[in-house]
Amino acid sequence: MADGPDPRPAESDAALARRAQILATEHWGLLAARGTAQSEVLTRITIFLTLVSAGLVTIGLLGQASAYSGWFSPSMLGILAFIAVVGFMTQMRVMNVGEEDMMYVVAMNRLRGGYVDLDPAVQELFLSATTDDFAGMDRTYSFLRTRSSFSHLVGSSMLLILVVNACVYGFFVGALVVSASGAVGWAVAAGVVVGIVWFLLGMWVGYRHYRETWRGYVPRRVTPTGTA
Numbered sequence: 368m369a370d371g372p373d374p375r376p377a378e379s380d381a382a383l384a385r386r387a388q389i390l391a392t393e394h395w396g397l398l399a400a401r402g403t404a405q406s407e408v409l410t411r412i413t414i415f416l417t418l419v420s421a422g423l424v425t426i427g428l429l430g431q432a433s434a435y436s437g438w439f440s441p442s443m444l445g446i447l448a449f450i451a452v453v454g455f456m457t458q459m460r461v462m463n464v465g466e467e468d469m470m471y472v473v474a475m476n477r478l479r480g481g482y483v484d485l486d487p488a489v490q491e492l493f494l495s496a497t498t499d500d501f502a503g504m505d506r507t508y509s510f511l512r513t514r515s516s517f518s519h520l521v522g523s524s525m526l527l528i529l530v531v532n533a534c535v536y537g538f539f540v541g542a543l544v545v546s547a548s549g550a551v552g553w554a555v556a557a558g559v560v561v562g563i564v565w566f567l568l569g570m571w572v573g574y575r576h577y578r579e580t581w582r583g584y585v586p587r588r589v590t591p592t593g594t595a
Contacts, residue, residue: 383485390481394397397478401471408464415457419531422450440546445538454532461528462573466580469504473586476503480588500586529569537562 428441433439477499483490494510496503506513520526540557545551 372455374540387482387485390478390485392474394478397471397475401468404464404467404471408524411457411460412528415453415528416531418450418453419535422446440542443542444539444546447535447542451532451535451539454528454535457580458525458528458532458569461525462576465523465525466575466576469580472507473499473504475586476507493552496583496590498586498588498590500589503588506590525573529566529573532569533562536565545575 426446429439429442433442476496479493479495479497480499483493483497490497494505496510505514537558540561541554544554544557
């Protein structure tokens with residue numbers, strides 16, 4: 368039995384062109400917002416690492432000037448506390464920008480799907496995905512080969528900040544122990560434990576935040592099985 372006529376009226380070329388222009392404008396807006404977010408977070412990371420470096424150098428100079436006694440301990444703790452606070456703020460911003468970047472990629476995937484709706488012939492020209500599901504996001508992030516989860520994690524800005532913050536918080540707790548009791552062994556042990564706990568907790572929070580981002584999201588287009 369032959370299919371009946373399409374009940375939807377054919378759209379004029381002017382309507383299709385107008386829709387393409389709207390989609391392109393939104394696409395450029397997302398690209399600009401994504402670039403701005405990435406630039407801002409890289410600046411934040413640079414500022415934080417500069418503060419860590421300058422803080423450690425300052426502690427060393429203060430130690431030489433004070434012979435590591437008297438007012439040295441409160442000065443050291445104040446510097447480390449300041450770096451720890453900035454590190455926490457930077458870590459939160461890196462995590463938020465990671466979510467924002469994923470959001471922009473998914474949104475642009477959906478727009479590519481809109482381009483395909485307007486002109487199906489362009490689909491074969493896109494290397495980035497035209498589906499806005501999890502598999503589509505993964506393909507857009509690495510469309511020439513399957514992305515390695517290990518290399519992506521190890522090379523991420525989030526892991527860099529976690530490692531640096533784990534060291535900062537470990538130093539801060541160790542400095543507290545030394546200032547309170549003078550026991551170097553206990554200070555080292557406490558610093559190592561706090562650093563490891565901070566790192567593992569940050570990994571868990573980041574992963575949970577990442578997974579919860581997808582919970583409740585309904586994609587418009589789903590990647591066909593076997594083509595991800």
